[in-house]
Amino acid sequence: MTRSLLTNETSELDLLDQRPFDQTDFDILKSYEAVVDGLAMLIGSHCEIVLHSLQDLKCSAIRIANGEHTGRKIGSPITDLALRMLHDMTGADSSVSKCYFTRAKSGVLMKSVTIAIRNRDHRVIGFAVHQYESRCAVLPDHEHLHSARNTGCWILC
16 A cells, blocks of 8 residues: 555555446446536536546546636546545545635636545445636626526526
8 A cells, every 4th residue: 555645644546446347337427427517507607517437547537517717628637636535535424525725727716525426335436526716706697697588597686
């Protein structure tokens, strides 16, 4: 086993189960793609959501919404920070990291959370990483209000 320089504990890579994925694992991850797209649509362009598969860490990003914040693209590797979140999620009942802050490519502060995706054996097979531009308002801007009116959406403000 290797040691993590940051935590003086077991390396994040040692926490990963190295067994190959089966078809059910791929199906579980695929089922989260619509969640990524739907949440990004709901929350808006100031929220980046990345779906990672832990099958191959060198090209783990399998779905991205609003990737312009970090410059991530499908096939991008997992970040060291996302792997460190495994320490927060090693227990069978823990699947959500603590909130943390990162900087976007532009320097904007992003509030982030990493959510583990587990298979039927409770093995972590992927992550959904949500990053929210912390300076953005929750209320819709003029462009979104206009768009909502044109599509017949209800606006309750």
